Amino acid sequence: MNETIKVSVRPLVEYAYRSGSIDTRFRTTTTMTEGTRLHQMIQKTYGEEDQKEVPFEIDYVFEELLFHIEGRCDGLLMRENKLVIDEIKSTSLPLTEINEDSYPVYWAQAMCYAYMASKRFERDVITVQLTYIQSHSKEIVRYEKDFTSSQLTEFMNEVISHYAPFAKWKQKHINQRTETAKLLQFPFDSYRDGQRKLAGAVYKTVQDEATLFATAPTGIGKTISTLFPVVKAMGEGFGQKIFYLTAKTITRETAQGAFRLMETKGLHTSSVTITAKDKVCFKEKTLCQKDYCEYADGYYDRINDGLLDVLSNETRMTRDVIERYAHKHRLCPFELSLDLAYTADAVICDYNYLFDPRVSLKRLIEEQKKRTTVLVDEAHNLVDRARSMYSAELFKSPFLQLKRSYKGKNVEIVNAAAAINQFMIELRKSCENGKLVLQSIDEELLVKLDTFIQVSEQELLHQGNDEELLDAYFASQNFIRIAKLYDERFITYVESGKSKVKMKLFCFDPSHLLQSMRKGFLATVFFSATFSPLSYYQEMLGWKEENYSIQIPSPFPRENAKVSIAPLSTKYRDRAKTLQPLVELLLKVVDEKPGNYLFFFPSYGYMEQVYDAYTPQSNGIEIILQKSGMTEQEREEFLHMFTGNRQASLIGFAVVGGVFSEGIDLKGDRLTGVVVVGVGLPNFDIERQLMKKYFDEQGRNGFEYTYVYPGMNRVQQAGGRLIRTETDTGQLLLIDSRYLERRYQQLLPYEWQHFAVLKDNLI
Secondary structure (H helix, E strand, O other), rough: OEEEEEEHHHHHHHHHHOOOOOOOOOOOOOOOHHHHHHHHHHHOOOOOOOOEEEEHHHHHHHOOEEEEEEEEEEEEEEEOOEEEEEEEEEEEHHHHHHHOOOOHHHHHHHHHHHHEEEHHOOOOOOOOOEEEOOOOOOOOOEEEEEEEHHHHHHHHHHHHHHHHHHHHHHHHHHHHHHHHHOOOOOOOOOOOOOHHHHHHHHHHHHHOOOOOEEEEOOOHHHHHHHHHHHHHHHHHHOOOOEEEEEOOOHHHHHHHHHHHHHHHHHOOOOOOEEOOOHHHHHOOOOOOOOOOOOOOOOOHHHHHHHHHHHHOOOOOOOHHHHHHHHHOOOOOOHHHHHHHHHHOOEEEEHHHHOOOOOOOOOOHHOOHHEEEEEOOOOOHHHHHHHHOOOEEEEEEEEHHHHHOOOOOOHHHHHHHHHHHHHHHHHHHHHEOOOOEEEOOOOOOHHHHHHHHOOOOHHHHOOOOOOOHHHHHHHHHHHHHHHHHOOOOOEEEEEOOOOOEEEEEEEEEHHHHHHHHHHHOOOOEEEEEEOOOOOOHHHHHOOOOOEEEEOOEEEEEEHHHEEEEEEEEOOOOOHHHHHHHHHHHHHHHHHHHHEEEEEEEEOHHHHHHHHHHHHHHHOOOOOOEEEEOOOHHHHHEEEEOOOOOOOHOOEEEEOOOOEEEOOOOOOHHHHOOEEEEEEOOOOOOOOHHHHHHHHHHHHHOOOOHHHHHHHHHHHHHHHHHOOOOOOOOOOOOOOOHHHHOOOOHHOOOOHHHHEEEEEOOOOO
């Protein structure tokens, strides 16, 4: 007999009872929080002898495999002489759209509990009850079936037979992973200074099931220094899964490279990279409807064969690999990557898959969190990303258009859209100079949005092709979802023009929400080269007193970088008069030391202004310009221009905080110097102004929290492109008079504090 295979009821029956086609617009179940509340509503009606949330577990032998099956049924009810298993499902669908046989997987889930109940209580007959509750109306419908113990035994045998091939693969894979992880050595001949210390801190964090904030310098090799110890910990039984979260595609590729490297040293593990749906979709439009997409139609009829094929033949499931198998098995590549994510040992993906309430992997959160270590790469980016995740916008114009489009076709949509449109009109009347700031949300609007969602679902379920209605539906859903999170750390503001009205729920401080979202994971590691000041990022990312922190000094001699400050004003009001001195300074830098340079600017507009003035005076120097919204291929072509041993100098004009200011490696003579123009301050828009006021009122320094800290973080990231290895040398020029002010200068890393101040010909 082989070792025990542990499996929960839900993944067991989901694997065995794949059916239907993908439709990511609507799910029969509601959100986890709403679903729990509705479950509890029904459970409160149970009788005195009834039980709720009843745990079951059983051992089941099948073909030399020993399965340990466990789960928790919603209700165990006594009805006269009958024992009833109650399986509760909340749904946003109208109950008229659901019949007894709509969802075989739900019967299967309940029948697993019924089988275990028949063994525990030695019953020949068990009644299974499916209870559906409609999330809006709270209507309830129930279906019942009786099953004999022999029927349940036959059923369990069938379920296990479907699951067994996957279980055999999984058992073999886990054994290989555990053994090779134990034997794995650090995949380089030696550690760089600081790498061993970082790796040790990460290992201890996993071992202690803790949270770590790690500051480690650019170029030290943070990716391998965090992934390697987590893999080693898995080999010792500390955790079974890794989520490696990034903000940019290029850093995902670094993580993929780390797994490739560890595989060359003997590691056997599986990793999957999740790519955004709109990037991997094989169709012209990303419509997950069976009548439009052949990769969605019948997806669940083919997914088990596809999964087993991929998992049996691949270990690193990158975008190219997933697309190849998706074509082979006619599967949606995005949904395939999500299904692989629940099985793979490591998942490489964007922050939003774990932190964004709109797109997070709900099944993982329910079942695998306690065994999962989360690594958050370049975690300084998560602060602004989280503000965006926990904010929501609503525009007037889509509702006005829907009111017109559905006139004479659907009176309920017309009325619901008209009510929201009228609400926004009244809101516009309250604006002074086109702006209105509120400290709360009007409940009347939420009621109107809820009505709109209900009537839209009815229409979309029947025709489903109106993108305009879909967009408004999703926007309304998201607005209500964020409204449920609204507290004193939010503000509501309205912007209006002649016909435009926008309302936004804006989250100033996402720390408590990030703290809540990471709760329940085995361990979490936030790491970055630019946690400066560390206290600010700890506060914004949800620091707790029991969390760990570590700061690793740079292993590279700071003399390798020649750092200079040119006190030339780049403030908006001074840019016209300092433009020519700035151009002359940039020309002089390249003239004195020809080579490859990156010039970083605080905005596209300023960059293009300097580019237009610089180019005619550049004497044939090759210049390339970052453009907004560059494709991956265009970004790669930009970076490939930076080659060593060039005959002529190359200048790359780029934007601070953009795709080229972090996560890229231009080692050796691929990069001669970096120039950062300005101090990287974010735009002085309404959101930042409100944020500054909020932090001031909280007793913090609003200007520093809102502008200085984020701005100087961008500067450090851009400057960090220069020194990537022990042998790299180059020059770093910081251009702005504010670098000589204490509030900015104290945020410069130690490696830059030996700077020289340029004096000549500056304004």
